[in-house]
Amino acid sequence: MATTHAVETAAAGDTAKVNRKDLWQSFWRLVFASQLGWNYERMQSVGYCYSILPILKKTHPDPEDFKEAFITNLNFFNTNPVVGFPFILGAHAALEEAGASLDTTEGLKVGLMGPLAGVGDTLVWALYNSIIFSIGAGMALQGNILGPLLVVLLVFFPYNLVRYWQFFGAYRQGVNILTSYGAGAIARLTELATIVGLIVVGGFAPSIINVKTPLTLSTSAVVNGEPVTTTVAVQQQLDAILPYMLPILTLGLAYWLLKRGWSPVRVILVLVILGFLTGALGIFGG
Amino acid sequence: MSPIVAAIVLGLWAYIGFYDALAPNFIMAARPLIAGTVAGLIVGNVQMGMLVGGTLELMALGVYTYGGATVPDYQSGAILGTYFGNLTNFETGLALAIPAALLLTQVDILNRFLNFVFVHRADAYAEAGDAKGFERMMVLFSHVIWGLSRGLPVFLAIAFGEGLVQAVSNFFNTYPWINKGIATVGGMLPALGFAMLLKIMPVGKYPAFLILGFVLFAYLKIPLLGIAIAAVAVALLYQGLKYRTEEEVA
Numbered sequence: 001m002a003t004t005h006a007v008e009t010a011a012a013g014d015t016a017k018v019n020r021k022d023l024w025q026s027f028w029r030l031v032f033a034s035q036l037g038w039n040y041e042r043m044q045s046v047g048y049c050y051s052i053l054p055i056l057k058k059t060h061p062d063p064e065d066f067k068e069a070f071i072t073n074l075n076f077f078n079t080n081p082v083v084g085f086p087f088i089l090g091a092h093a094a095l096e097e098a099g100a101s102l103d104t105t106e107g108l109k110v111g112l113m114g115p116l117a118g119v120g121d122t123l124v125w126a127l128y129n130s131i132i133f134s135i136g137a138g139m140a141l142q143g144n145i146l147g148p149l150l151v152v153l154l155v156f157f158p159y160n161l162v163r164y165w166q167f168f169g170a171y172r173q174g175v176n177i178l179t180s181y182g183a184g185a186i187a188r189l190t191e192l193a194t195i196v197g198l199i200v201v202g203g204f205a206p207s208i209i210n211v212k213t214p215l216t217l218s219t220s221a222v223v224n225g226e227p228v229t230t231t232v233a234v235q236q237q238l239d240a241i242l243p244y245m246l247p248i249l250t251l252g253l254a255y256w257l258l259k260r261g262w263s264p265v266r267v268i269l270v271l272v273i274l275g276f277l278t279g280a281l282g283i284f285g286g
Numbered sequence: 287m288s289p290i291v292a293a294i295v296l297g298l299w300a301y302i303g304f305y306d307a308l309a310p311n312f313i314m315a316a317r318p319l320i321a322g323t324v325a326g327l328i329v330g331n332v333q334m335g336m337l338v339g340g341t342l343e344l345m346a347l348g349v350y351t352y353g354g355a356t357v358p359d360y361q362s363g364a365i366l367g368t369y370f371g372n373l374t375n376f377e378t379g380l381a382l383a384i385p386a387a388l389l390l391t392q393v394d395i396l397n398r399f400l401n402f403v404f405v406h407r408a409d410a411y412a413e414a415g416d417a418k419g420f421e422r423m424m425v426l427f428s429h430v431i432w433g434l435s436r437g438l439p440v441f442l443a444i445a446f447g448e449g450l451v452q453a454v455s456n457f458f459n460t461y462p463w464i465n466k467g468i469a470t471v472g473g474m475l476p477a478l479g480f481a482m483l484l485k486i487m488p489v490g491k492y493p494a495f496l497i498l499g500f501v502l503f504a505y506l507k508i509p510l511l512g513i514a515i516a517a518v519a520v521a522l523l524y525q526g527l528k529y530r531t532e533e534e535v536a
Contacts, residue, residue, distance in 0.1 A: 046424065078353065145332060145336065147319075148323040148339070155313055194487055195520065197517075199496070200517050201496065202498060203499035203503035208347050210473035211474055251481055254480075
């Protein structure tokens with residue numbers, strides 16, 4: 001049914017011209033509503049549908065046609081809202097204008113949302129945000145208001161520029177989008193993000209996870225007839241074997257539990273119980 | 287500021303802050319650093335806001351809702367911690383902020399579940415071809431459950447929590463091991479964020495890079511920004527070499 005629809009639109013000629021106003025409307029909806037109504041069932045679906053709707057109104061003038069496109073675009077959708085969502089929306093708008101079938105546009109969405117979520121989550125949340133927020137929080141803890149202010153500036157301008165470039169860039173690339181930004185380029189970008197992400201996690205994790213032990217070992221011995229007590233800090237011994245051993249073990253435990261299919265909430269529970277007991281008993285400390 | 291006024295203003299800040307996290311992401315207002323700093327400005331003690339927010343931020347670094355997972359509500363924790371820290375002291379504020387953030391994860395799960403009503407309403411509008419009705423729902427209602435899931439607990443805790451918080455604070459002071467326990471929890475919690483990240487990354491395929499990052503920090507003491515810059519350089523080098531070799535072979 002979707003194929004016939006595409007043929008009809010193509011036959012009808014260039015009646016479905018999307019103008020600048022429609023594109024901007026779609027862009028603003030993405031900015032102000034991308035994840036509104038997010039839910040477990042279909043995640044970002046309503047936010048996506050709301051964002052593409054100004055385009056669909058133009059490219060599907062026939063009410064029955066429009067209804068079908070409206071329903072189809074409420075399908076499950078989820079990707080990164082900053083890097084990914086704008087790109088897919090822009091490319092989708094271009095495909096709509098070219099009279100693509102609903103099968104094609106759904107294929108675009110489903111095909112790109114997973115890989116781009118991986119790239120976006122790694123680059124934006126894990127990498128960029130961890131860096132700017134660790135610096136900003138460090139300044140804030142020294143009582144410097146420039147810390148939070150710097151973070152706000154480093155979020156507001158880059159995020160909006162990146163969304164703008166993706167949306168209008170992907171729209172201009174038009175139907176070529178699938179070939180020029182095809183699987184190869186996305187795989188390469190994913191690999192780049194993965195490598196950077198792993199190095200950063202390897203460095204950040206031990207610096208931010210804070211687990212130490214205040215335990216000491218006392219040994220009493222009689223030297224030359226005098227009782228001598230030597231006290232050894234366990235933490236020093238651990239550091240001599242491997243620095244940041246306890247943070248790494250904590251991370252290893254959390255990772256292992258998640259890999260076993262535990263939900264983050266259950267892992268939190270384990271960390272809370274473990275941390276509270278060991279902290280209260282004086283085995284570990286922050 | 288009377289408690290009820292503070293409850294309304296900070297409750298609104300929690301609502302608006304979470305709206306920002308849902309879509310505009312203009313200032314990442316649901317991050318504890320921002321949520322706490324602005325809460326500090328509101329209660330007239332920006333230093334307290336930065337202290338509580340900054341401390342929670344370091345705990346929450348790398349903790350994001352990957353794929354829609356529920357994580358501790360550090361935003362509400364930072365707002366409440368700042369408010370009660372201003373009334374008492376920083377230690378008490380932080381000791382309250384962490385359990386608050388953890389308890390409110392339950393509210394987040396409920397909220398993400400309840401939001402299914404919007405999908406079903408949207409389906410009905412689509413069946414009727416009623417774009418106007420759908421758009422009205424999006425503008426007026428689609429943020430309400432999300433916003434209230436943050437705003438309401440903050441409002442209630444501040445409006446009615448002062449007596450309780452005083453009692454809790456006294457209790458903490460009587461039994462210092464409780465504070466020690468909470469502080470240790472705070473040190474361990476960041477492990478969750480990094481573990482979630484590692485789970486979505488192919489660690490087994492590239493273990494060398496994880497080790498490299500660790501060595502840069504633990505042995506060479508390079509600051510975080512330096513590690514990030516080195517990471518980009520290493521990734522570019524790796525890809526440059528890898529794809530050049532492939533092209534030469536081809």
